[in-house]
Amino acid sequence: MEWLRQDEQAPPKQRHTAKRIYQRLVEEYGFTGGESTIRRYVRELKTTPSKAFVPLEFPPGKYAQFDWGEVEILLQGKQVKVQVFCMRCTFSRKIFIKTFFHQKQEALLQGHVDAFEFFGAVPRTITYDNLKTAVKKILEGKNREEQDRFIQLRSHYLFDSYFCDPAKGNQKGQVENLVKMSKQQFFTPMPSVSSLDELNQLLLDKCISYETTLVPRSKLTVREAFQKDKENMLPLPPYPLECYRSLHVKSNSLSMVTFEQNAYSVPVSYASSPLICKVFAERIEIYSKSELIATHERCFERGKERLNYDHYLDLLLIRPGAVAFARPLQQAKLPLIYLQFQEQCKRRPGGMKEFV
Numbered sequence: 161m162e163w164l165r166q167d168e169q170a171p172p173k174q175r176h177t178a179k180r181i182y183q184r185l186v187e188e189y190g191f192t193g194g195e196s197t198i199r200r201y202v203r204e205l206k207t208t209p210s211k212a213f214v215p216l217e218f219p220p221g222k223y224a225q226f227d228w229g230e231v232e233i234l235l236q237g238k239q240v241k242v243q244v245f246c247m248r249c250t251f252s253r254k255i256f257i258k259t260f261f262h263q264k265q266e267a268l269l270q271g272h273v274d275a276f277e278f279f280g281a282v283p284r285t286i287t288y289d290n291l292k293t294a295v296k297k298i299l300e301g302k303n304r305e306e307q308d309r310f311i312q313l314r315s316h317y318l319f320d321s322y323f324c325d326p327a328k329g330n331q332k333g334q335v336e337n338l339v340k341m342s343k344q345q346f347f348t349p350m351p352s353v354s355s356l357d358e359l360n361q362l363l364l365d366k367c368i369s370y371e372t373t374l375v376p377r378s379k380l381t382v383r384e385a386f387q388k389d390k391e392n393m394l395p396l397p398p399y400p401l402e403c404y405r406s407l408h409v410k411s412n413s414l415s416m417v418t419f420e421q422n423a424y425s426v427p428v429s430y431a432s433s434p435l436i437c438k439v440f441a442e443r444i445e446i447y448s449k450s451e452l453i454a455t456h457e458r459c460f461e462r463g464k465e466r467l468n469y470d471h472y473l474d475l476l477l478i479r480p481g482a483v484a485f486a487r488p489l490q491q492a493k494l495p496l497i498y499l500q501f502q503e504q505c506k507r508r509p510g511g512m513k514e515f516v
Contacts, residue, residue: 164205178202220385221392223250224283225335226272228263228291231343233359234352242356244342245271248335249283252385253375257342257363259356260441261460265293267441269313269403276317277400278367279386281393285320287332295323309405316401318394356442404438404445411435415471417446422459425467425488428475467491473516480512 163184167175176184182198185191229244242259245267249255256275260267268291276282290298297305304323306314314321324332346366353359371383378385409417415431416423419439426435426446430453438445439458446454456466469488476483483489483502505511 164202219392220251220388221281221390222284223287224248224285225250225287225332227289227332227335227339229339229343231259231347232350233259233347234350235356236354237352239350242359243267244339244347245275246335246338246342247271247275247286248338249279249386249389250334252389253334253373253382254279254386254389255338255367255370255382257338257346257367258360259363261356262441263291263293264405264441265307265309266403266405266439268293269309269401270441272313272317273400273403276396278364279390279393281390281395282317282319283393285322287322287324287335289332290323290326294321298323298326313401313403316397318397404440407437407439409435409437409446415475416465416467419444420459421462423465423467424454424456425465425471426454427471465491469494476516477513480516483512483515 163176163181178199179195181202182191182195185198224247226245226247229246230241231244232239232241234240235242242261243263245256245258245260247256256278258271258274260271288294290304292307294307294310295304296307299305302323304321306321310321346363351359351362353362371381371386373382374380375382375385407419409419411417411426411431411433413432414423415426415428417426417435417437418424419437424444424446426433430448433448435453436447436449438447441458443458444456445452446456454468454471456468459466465487467488469486469492472486472488476486484506502512502515505515
């Protein structure tokens with residue numbers, strides 16, 4: 161038994177099998193019994209007792225649970241993985257589900273803001289795993305050192321956080337069940353959509369339809385029970401929290417800033433300049449001090465460029481000879497009439513400047 165107890169700290173592939181225990185007993189202790197005896201004894205020791213759980217009942221308005229899930233969808237005909245933000249009110253069972261391309265902190269924050277807007281109120285306490293986007297460090301007992309931006313979220317909406325013990329997901333069983341249920345009912349068969357916006361609108365409709373479901377051990381629907389929930393929840397603040405990370409960046413001589421190995425353009429007047437990049441879940445905003453100078457849809461691949469041709473027009477007026485090979489214009493996929501006009505402009509003096 162002591163060898164098996166020590167195995168709990170050993171790598172999985174370096175733990176005792178029944179055969180190895182039998183070999184050691186023979187070699188080290190002169191054991192004369194049969195190997196089958198050892199196999200039967202080890203099997204009995206490794207048999208885990210049946211799990212038992214205490215049934216729980218939650219008061220209205222005070223508690224919700226959060227978790228991430230992961231599913232695959234068809235996005236513009238291509239199979240891709242997306243992350244599923246799931247929140248559930250524990251009294252009424254009201255649900256909110258939204259998809260993101262990632263589980264980064266800005267997605268966590270935005271999911272909360274959207275959930276609270278959908279509920280029209282804020283649960284007083286939300287239960288979480290010890291996710292790194294919320295927790296810097298696990299301290300003694302239930303104490304946690306939280307991430308600064310997560311503290312800002314809680315301070316803005318005034319709710320409390322409760323973190324499960326490590327590896328104890330059963331402590332937020334309602335949302336664990338929601339993750340499973342959403343995969344079975346909302347993502348089977350695999351949704352085929354043109355954008356996440358389209359998918360999220362479909363999911364929002366499903367969340368609303370779910371409100372006709374009866375709450376377990378009750379004659380109330382989710383919608384009816386949520387009225388009691390809402391009466392005891394926190395009110396929304398006057399304005400929602402802006403959910404972004406702020407980074408100091410510097411543009412290069414090509415009027416691009418680099419973020420997560422992708423390049424995003426800024427107006428040429430800000431080339432080779434220190435700038436500030438605000439990273440949202442699905443877009444980035446680039447600022448010079450407090451002035452917004454560029455907005456781009458966020459790219460989740462690597463080695464890509466997001467170039468706005470308008471950022472380069474002032475420079476092309478000075479260097480019209482570069483028009484024919486300018487990547488921002490090639491990426492813009494301008495309507496055919498522009499390309500036809502460009503062909504006409506090539507044939508006369510000053511024509512390319514006129515085109516710009």
